[in-house]
Amino acid sequence: MEFDLSVQTVRNLNAFLHDQGSSDSRVTVNNSAGRHNVAVGAVHPCRIEINGHVGYYCAGMNQHADILVRGNAGPGLAENMMSGTVRVTGNASQYCAATTHGGLVVVEGNAAARCGISMKGVDIVVGGSIGHMSAFMAQSGRLVVCGDAGNALGDSIYEARIYVRGRIAGLGTDCVEKPMLDEHGKELERLLESAGMQYPADEFRRYGSARRLYNFDVDNAGAY
Amino acid sequence: MSGTIDRSWLLESATFSRPVIREIQRAAREGIYDIRGFGAKRSVPSFDDLLLLGASMSRYPLEGYREKCDTTVTLGTRHARKPVTLDTPITIAGMSFGALSAQAKEALGRGATEVGTSTTTGDGGMTPEERRHSNLLVYQYLPSRYGMNPDDLRKADAVEIVVGQGAKPGGGGMLLGQKISDRVAEMRNLPKGIDQRSACRHPDWTGPDDLEIKVHELREITDWQVPIYIKVGATRTFFDVQLAVKAGADVVVVDGMQGGTAATQDVFIEHVGIPTLPATRIAVEALRDLGMHRTVQLIVSGGIRSGADVAKALALGADAVSIGTAALIAMGDNSPEHEAEYNALGTSAGYYDDYQDGRDPSGISTQDPDLGARLDPELAGRRVANYIRVLTLELQTLARAAGKTNVRNLEPEDLVALTVEAAAMARVPLAGTDWIPGK
Numbered sequence: 296m297e298f299d300l301s302v303q304t305v306r307n308l309n310a311f312l313h314d315q316g317s318s319d320s321r322v323t324v325n326n327s328a329g330r331h332n333v334a335v336g337a338v339h340p341c342r343i344e345i346n347g348h349v350g351y352y353c354a355g356m357n358q359h360a361d362i363l364v365r366g367n368a369g370p371g372l373a374e375n376m377m378s379g380t381v382r383v384t385g386n387a388s389q390y391c392a393a394t395t396h397g398g399l400v401v402v403e404g405n406a407a408a409r410c411g412i413s414m415k416g417v418d419i420v421v422g423g424s425i426g427h428m429s430a431f432m433a434q435s436g437r438l439v440v441c442g443d444a445g446n447a448l449g450d451s452i453y454e455a456r457i458y459v460r461g462r463i464a465g466l467g468t469d470c471v472e473k474p475m476l477d478e479h480g481k482e483l484e485r486l487l488e489s490a491g492m493q494y495p496a497d498e499f500r501r502y503g504s505a506r507r508l509y510n511f512d513v514d515n516a517g518a519y
Numbered sequence: 520m521s522g523t524i525d526r527s528w529l530l531e532s533a534t535f536s537r538p539v540i541r542e543i544q545r546a547a548r549e550g551i552y553d554i555r556g557f558g559a560k561r562s563v564p565s566f567d568d569l570l571l572l573g574a575s576m577s578r579y580p581l582e583g584y585r586e587k588c589d590t591t592v593t594l595g596t597r598h599a600r601k602p603v604t605l606d607t608p609i610t611i612a613g614m615s616f617g618a619l620s621a622q623a624k625e626a627l628g629r630g631a632t633e634v635g636t637s638t639t640t641g642d643g644g645m646t647p648e649e650r651r652h653s654n655l656l657v658y659q660y661l662p663s664r665y666g667m668n669p670d671d672l673r674k675a676d677a678v679e680i681v682v683g684q685g686a687k688p689g690g691g692g693m694l695l696g697q698k699i700s701d702r703v704a705e706m707r708n709l710p711k712g713i714d715q716r717s718a719c720r721h722p723d724w725t726g727p728d729d730l731e732i733k734v735h736e737l738r739e740i741t742d743w744q745v746p747i748y749i750k751v752g753a754t755r756t757f758f759d760v761q762l763a764v765k766a767g768a769d770v771v772v773v774d775g776m777q778g779g780t781a782a783t784q785d786v787f788i789e790h791v792g793i794p795t796l797p798a799t800r801i802a803v804e805a806l807r808d809l810g811m812h813r814t815v816q817l818i819v820s821g822g823i824r825s826g827a828d829v830a831k832a833l834a835l836g837a838d839a840v841s842i843g844t845a846a847l848i849a850m851g852d853n854s855p856e857h858e859a860e861y862n863a864l865g866t867s868a869g870y871y872d873d874y875q876d877g878r879d880p881s882g883i884s885t886q887d888p889d890l891g892a893r894l895d896p897e898l899a900g901r902r903v904a905n906y907i908r909v910l911t912l913e914l915q916t917l918a919r920a921a922g923k924t925n926v927r928n929l930e931p932e933d934l935v936a937l938t939v940e941a942a943a944m945a946r947v948p949l950a951g952t953d954w955i956p957g958k
Contacts, residue, residue, distance in 0.1 A: 453709055
């Protein structure tokens with residue numbers, strides 16, 4: 296199935312993705328031209344290839360679909376996705392994979408601020424660098440950054456794990472460097488392989504929660 | 520020297536009253552601000568400061584119990600293919616599973632369904648019990664997105680994007696660790712027993728322009744079937760309501776400062792936001808200014824207790840109201856039957872507000888399985904239904920007395936104010952005069 300968004304509407308596309316029940320279908324989307332809400336709420340296993348840039352919330356709340364964006368993505372890429380995969384060949388704007396529960400999000404370029412904010416189980420692999428306040432209040436899942444990370448990385452983080460290969464401008468409150476054990480190296484290798492990124496795992500460092508803010512303590516009041 | 524003293528000459532300070540002294544001493548001892556549930560306890564101008572004008576010579580009353588006075592209201596007529604039609608304009612506000620027990624959530628659903636109205640989820644997502652027992656269920660979309668998933672989104676009869684709430688506009692939330700049971704932890708994807716912080720801003724939009732795209736996304740995912748509500752705490756109500764309309768809301772919910780909460784700093788509850796009375800009038804003005812009054816429906820909440828409150832809110836131009844704290848009280852919150860246990864917690868029936876600490880003897884604001892089991896969802900649901908029926912009958916009684924065949928025909932002209940403050944806030948005349956301050 297093919298959609299030309301210079302002729303058809305985003306509504307046409309999304310309605311098709313919600314209604315079609317085929318498990319092996321392939322959907323091609325042309326002339327996306329930065330439109331918002333492209334391929335949101337997909338519910339069936341299928342491959343969706345978008346040729347062009349997309350605006351806000353592309354692949355939002357995806358379930359089961361494998362979505363490829365040949366271009367850049369606007370804010371909120373794959374927000375609250377439950378399963379499936381999303382790959383962007385260019386860059387992703389802010390809030391990439393916000394609150395996302397499951398599946399794999401791959402950004403081959405850079406991701407802007409708040410990448411993985413409140414992530415709830417997703418795996419995110421960014422080929423380039425990420426912006427400030429990324430993984431803020433990250434609950435679970437893994438964030439892999441092959442480049443650098445901006446300021447306040449992992450602020451108020453819960454149980455998510457972060458792997459960064461490059462420099463970090465600064466860690467957020469309660470986010471600390473943690474030992475890179477064998478299990479983490481293997482986990483990272485699997486993530487890099489699934490994302491198609493070719494970097495040695497031993498070039499990365501691991502970060503996570505110091506768990507000092509898990510229960511309110513007046514002695515930590517300054518950290519809240 | 521021991522024995523009783525003559526207290527009749529003791530003069531209590533208006534500035535440093537006994538509760539103020541006690542709070543200063545508590546703060547000095549514990550080093551942390553007071554977090555509690557319930558809503559604002561201070562006295563603020565309210566619907567009690569308005570009176571309805573019954574019919575007489577110039578107006579024709581309807582015969583009570585004989586002549587029809589319609590209470591149905593349809594919400595979400597602007598864009599949704601399936602608007603929500605309620606038999607009564609009294610809805611149940613959003614309250615989370617986590618803050619409330621599963622039994623309490625089920626009871627709210629049962630009660631609402633029995634009287635043909637809607638109930639609302641809360642932070643933490645939708646429980647199967649709640650969905651099963653709620654014929655009309657509004658799904659809240661909150662900044663934390665705890666428990667948020669598209670399957671539940673599609674099961675909802677309406678979606679409510681929560682920008683803020685009256686008890687804490689501009690503030691986030693905190694579900695303390697003692698209320699995080701295995702089930703709550705699993706729904707929210709966090710470890711058991713740790714404090715769960717709810718952010719004050721949504722993670723993936725930052726202003727009305729973004730919100731418009733977010734509303735569009737939710738419509739796309741739900742195939743434009745269900746209404747989208749936008750809920751705001753009452754602060755800069757005129758602008759907030761207009762921006763909500765411009766963002767595409769079908770329904771705007773305005774929650775005044777008397778609105779309840781499960782856990783918020785006392786200083787926030789008592790000192791932030793504006794009362795429901797002026798917020799209602801301002802919200803209606805904002806809708807009229809855009810030519811969208813009745814096209815976008817308005818729900819107001821925050822301290823609604825009686826049919827008189829409902830009638831006055833509707834007379835100012837609201838389409839419906841929501842109740843929260845009053846519904847909990849109807850189920851048994853603060854009931855004297857638990858007096859001994861309230862005393863053991865250092866409080867008394869009528870004063871209990873520690874919804875945050877999970878030891879609620881009524882089994883409502885708790886995750887303790889033994890306490891929760893005390894609440895019979897069928898009985899509590901019946902009480903909620905009875906209570907809403909009473910509010911509806913009171914509303915009809917007042918509307919008939921004003922000569923209205925539909926409760927939404929009540930209008931500001933049916934109102935006068937008892938105080939200068941209320942007259943100014945509601946923009947209705949001070950009783951016995953034609954004076955509206957500021958107009």
